[in-house]
Amino acid sequence: MVKYILKRIGYMALVMLVVTTITFFLLHAIPGDPITAMVQDLPEETRQNYLAAYGFDQPVGKQYLLYLRQLFTGDLGQSLRYPGRKVADIVANYSPVSALVGGIALLIGVALGLACGILAALNRDRWPDRVVMVMALLGTTIPTFVIASLLQYALTVTWPVFPTTGYKGARYLVLPAICMCVGPLATYARYMRSSMLDVVNADYILTAEAKGLSEGRIVMKHMLRNALLPCITMLCVSVAGIFSGSFIVESIFALPGLGRYFISAISDRDYFVVLGLNVVLTGIYVCSILISDILLMLLDPRIRTGVKT
Amino acid sequence: MKKTIRLVLTLTVVLSLFAAIPVGAGAEGQTINALITSDPSTLDCARFLGIIDRNILHSITEPLTRIENGIVTPAGAESWTVSDDGLTYTFTLRENQWDDGERVTARDYVYALRREADPKNAWSFASDFFSIVNFEAAFNGAAAPSEIGALAEDDRTLVITLNAPNPAFLSTVDIFPCRESDVEAFGDSYGSEAGTVSSCGPFKMDTWVHNSELSFSRNAQYWDAEHVLLDGFTDQIIPDESAQMASLENGSLDYATVSTPEYAAKFDAHVDLYVLNITTDRTAMIVFNCEDPVLSNAKIRQAFSLALDRELIIEITNGGLGTPAYGLVPTVCYVGDVNFREATKEPLLALLDTDPAALLLEGMEEAGLGADPSKLTLQFTWRDTSATGRTYAELYQQMWEDALGVKIEIDFNESALASIREGNYQIGSVGWGSTYEPLFQLSRWSTGGQSRWVNADYAALVSEGSASMDDAVRLAKYQQAEAMLVTEAAIAPTYYNATQTYAYTHVDGIPTNPFDTTGMKTFFINK
Numbered sequence: 001m002v003k004y005i006l007k008r009i010g011y012m013a014l015v016m017l018v019v020t021t022i023t024f025f026l027l028h029a030i031p032g033d034p035i036t037a038m039v040q041d042l043p044e045e046t047r048q049n050y051l052a053a054y055g056f057d058q059p060v061g062k063q064y065l066l067y068l069r070q071l072f073t074g075d076l077g078q079s080l081r082y083p084g085r086k087v088a089d090i091v092a093n094y095s096p097v098s099a100l101v102g103g104i105a106l107l108i109g110v111a112l113g114l115a116c117g118i119l120a121a122l123n124r125d126r127w128p129d130r131v132v133m134v135m136a137l138l139g140t141t142i143p144t145f146v147i148a149s150l151l152q153y154a155l156t157v158t159w160p161v162f163p164t165t166g167y168k169g170a171r172y173l174v175l176p177a178i179c180m181c182v183g184p185l186a187t188y189a190r191y192m193r194s195s196m197l198d199v200v201n202a203d204y205i206l207t208a209e210a211k212g213l214s215e216g217r218i219v220m221k222h223m224l225r226n227a228l229l230p231c232i233t234m235l236c237v238s239v240a241g242i243f244s245g246s247f248i249v250e251s252i253f254a255l256p257g258l259g260r261y262f263i264s265a266i267s268d269r270d271y272f273v274v275l276g277l278n279v280v281l282t283g284i285y286v287c288s289i290l291i292s293d294i295l296l297m298l299l300d301p302r303i304r305t306g307v308k309t
Numbered sequence: 310m311k312k313t314i315r316l317v318l319t320l321t322v323v324l325s326l327f328a329a330i331p332v333g334a335g336a337e338g339q340t341i342n343a344l345i346t347s348d349p350s351t352l353d354c355a356r357f358l359g360i361i362d363r364n365i366l367h368s369i370t371e372p373l374t375r376i377e378n379g380i381v382t383p384a385g386a387e388s389w390t391v392s393d394d395g396l397t398y399t400f401t402l403r404e405n406q407w408d409d410g411e412r413v414t415a416r417d418y419v420y421a422l423r424r425e426a427d428p429k430n431a432w433s434f435a436s437d438f439f440s441i442v443n444f445e446a447a448f449n450g451a452a453a454p455s456e457i458g459a460l461a462e463d464d465r466t467l468v469i470t471l472n473a474p475n476p477a478f479l480s481t482v483d484i485f486p487c488r489e490s491d492v493e494a495f496g497d498s499y500g501s502e503a504g505t506v507s508s509c510g511p512f513k514m515d516t517w518v519h520n521s522e523l524s525f526s527r528n529a530q531y532w533d534a535e536h537v538l539l540d541g542f543t544d545q546i547i548p549d550e551s552a553q554m555a556s557l558e559n560g561s562l563d564y565a566t567v568s569t570p571e572y573a574a575k576f577d578a579h580v581d582l583y584v585l586n587i588t589t590d591r592t593a594m595i596v597f598n599c600e601d602p603v604l605s606n607a608k609i610r611q612a613f614s615l616a617l618d619r620e621l622i623i624e625i626t627n628g629g630l631g632t633p634a635y636g637l638v639p640t641v642c643y644v645g646d647v648n649f650r651e652a653t654k655e656p657l658l659a660l661l662d663t664d665p666a667a668l669l670l671e672g673m674e675e676a677g678l679g680a681d682p683s684k685l686t687l688q689f690t691w692r693d694t695s696a697t698g699r700t701y702a703e704l705y706q707q708m709w710e711d712a713l714g715v716k717i718e719i720d721f722n723e724s725a726l727a728s729i730r731e732g733n734y735q736i737g738s739v740g741w742g743s744t745y746e747p748l749f750q751l752s753r754w755s756t757g758g759q760s761r762w763v764n765a766d767y768a769a770l771v772s773e774g775s776a777s778m779d780d781a782v783r784l785a786k787y788q789q790a791e792a793m794l795v796t797e798a799a800i801a802p803t804y805y806n807a808t809q810t811y812a813y814t815h816v817d818g819i820p821t822n823p824f825d826t827t828g829m830k831t832f833f834i835n836k
């Protein structure tokens with residue numbers, strides 16, 4: 001078991017190195033450079049000076065090695081678009097905001113989504129199923145910016161109940177959290193429904209019924225437990241996702257989260273921010289996959305026996 | 310039933326908790342909520358990157374001089390003299406304090422200039438200061454920053470020397486002060502957070518929540534504090550247009566620039582709002598790559614310039630805001646006291662009767678390209694890849710194809726500006742801002758600029774003009790230069806941009822001159 005985990009951690013380090021390398025070269029392959037992306041009205045000599053000051057006049061291969069060396073000393077570098085801000089500080093200060101809003105949204109979304117999914121599966125092809133499926137379809141297809149803009153207009157202009165933008169207390173989180181829970185709600189409802197339906201026809205449910213167990217007991221103990229297993233994999237990935245935030249929701253509600261940094265850094269050619277955030281988020285992501293695998297191993301004996309301990 | 314009632318009651322209580330504080334309750338006291346569209350890069354005066362940052366610096370620090378209603382006025386300096394040769398500026402500073410009570414001295418201004426010249430800081434706007442002795446050399450590493458022509462003779466006397474007379478000097482540069490002790494205390498993070506910048510201007514910064522909001526309050530130590538009427542203001546950072554407009558509509562913002570005609574129409578009908586039409590300092594234009602075998606011919610370029618229906622471009626691509634441009638220099642520019650545009654007929658107006666199609670044929674013959682325009686295919690590089698952006702590019706395409714019979718391919722390219730800068734394009738679309746004097750707009754084409762148009766006569770006119778302290782000579786040279794640039798069609802100006810600002814009737818003192826550098830100092834609430 002320990003050996004298995006160690007091996008997995010080794011692979012994770014490799015994945016992160018590969019992802020960083022690919023990102024580095026893709027980023028440098030995009031035409032343009034940070035200074036041109038940020039300031040258009042610039043004489044050539046000022047531009048050259050800028051590129052030289054940050055080492056961007058060096059060959060890409062050399063820049064890559066320098067970046068890796070810097071990375072191994074634990075330094076994620078500094079923003080180019082925002083001089084004086086360290087990438088590590090950006091992560092430390094703004095991913096909690098994203099995680100808070102995303103976490104609340106995920107919690108509500110997953111709880112409601114699972115409940116809706118179970119409800120739909122147990123009432124297959126009857127009206128609760130149809131209602132849930134139509135809602136889930138709408139939830140996955142309507143773009144977030146439409147939901148966010150409509151909700152913002154309705155609840156801050158037409159009925160001014162909530163503040164329009166900003167981050168100054170719990171009231172500011174309500175609308176963003178609602179917008180962001182729509183996605184997980186719809187996804188988990190659909191996922192849980194199909195997962196439940198898979199289980200309903202399984203042999204062990206037939207056995208349980210034959211043993212004469214009550215329906216409640218069958219649903220709670222046999223169906224749910226097995227149907228939830230696939231959801232755990234997805235949940236770990238969703239949790240990893242909340243740290244990266246949502247560009248759209250954060251832009252519309254002016255939340256100081258990580259999502260905006262990440263996306264705008266790409267168009268700003270803010271190399272170190274893109275790379276640094278990518279390293280951190282890849283790290284969180286591969287960790288979450290490891291955790292989900294360990295959890296599954298603990299919960300599902302069939303997987304456990306497959307791994308030599 | 311009981312359960313339902315309980316649920317409804319609980320929901321009501323929860324919702325009313327959220328609703329307890331009404332939003333958009335209007336301005337309480339002298340505070341204003343303003344809009345900025347992106348997070349400031351930094352408030353370090355030697356490293357900032359954009360206009361938003363610069364505007365905030367105007368509110369929190371005191372430059373030597375400010376431009377107010379288009380006129381250079383004393384600010385950090387109470388007076389100054391210029392030597393007869395136009396090279397030496399001697400400033401007498403005012404009694405002004407930093408927000409902790411320490412005097413602002415001439416050394417603070419000198420220190421700031423030296424930091425700006427330091428190549429380590431790679432400051433984007435350094436070239437504005439190249440007329441100061443040794444500034445350019447220092448910036449390129451050929452001299453030490455301490456060798457630049459800025460000297461503190463004593464606490465209150467600052468001497469700046471220039472390489473050559475530059476009548477536009479004070480209307481082009483912001484000379485901000487910066488305390489050495491602050492930079493030493495905060496190091497690399499100087500200017501990146503609220504606590505790391507000292508203030509000596511009308512306001513001081515209280516909070517800065519990145520990508521969300523900045524808040525400012527009146528600086529009691531400021532020399533002119535009695536004329537600062539606002540108690541404070543916030544800058545709300547909202548990049549999304551629908552969120553901006555919602556904030557303006559419900560009063561979360563006190564004023565905002567509105568660029569979409571549909572929103573403008575809606576706010577026109579709003580009784581509490583008034584509109585300010587502001588002519589900006591920007592000229593939108595088409596650039597031609599003059600190193601291209603086809604576009605190196607002046608007549609072909611002229612044909613492309615004259616084929617444009619500028620009124621239609623404004624109507625469709627800019628929501629009807631702006632004025633058609635038949636010259637380069639926008640209406641807000643002055644030479645000395647003379648408005649350039651009022652004194653100068655736009656050069657292209659004289660050519661409007663020329664038939665562009667015939668001109669194209671002449672040009673093609675000269676260039677040995679045959680007599681069939683339909684065999685001519687040119688590429689139009691366009692930056693905006695959004696759906697509306699694409700239709701705008703197609704408008705240009707259609708105008709050229711209809712009027713000239715040529716074929717235009719549009720190259721949608723988010724890195725269009727880089728391609729244009731590298732000369733890797735045929736026809737492109739750009740916009741250039743200007744400064745108070747037309748020199749900034751004119752000088753960039755002296756070495757070819759984005760058009761790679763080489764013309765020694767033009768370069769001579771611009772440099773002769775800029776060196777003359779005689780307003781009349783300068784004006785004449787600039788007029789000739791503009792006419793040459795535009796009639797030879799190194800560029801095809803399309804329109805002088807304008808914007809609309811909608812403000813609640815209680816907001817007063819919004820500057821309408823695009824060159825003003827008064828920050829939020831002039832704003833007040835008018836009850």
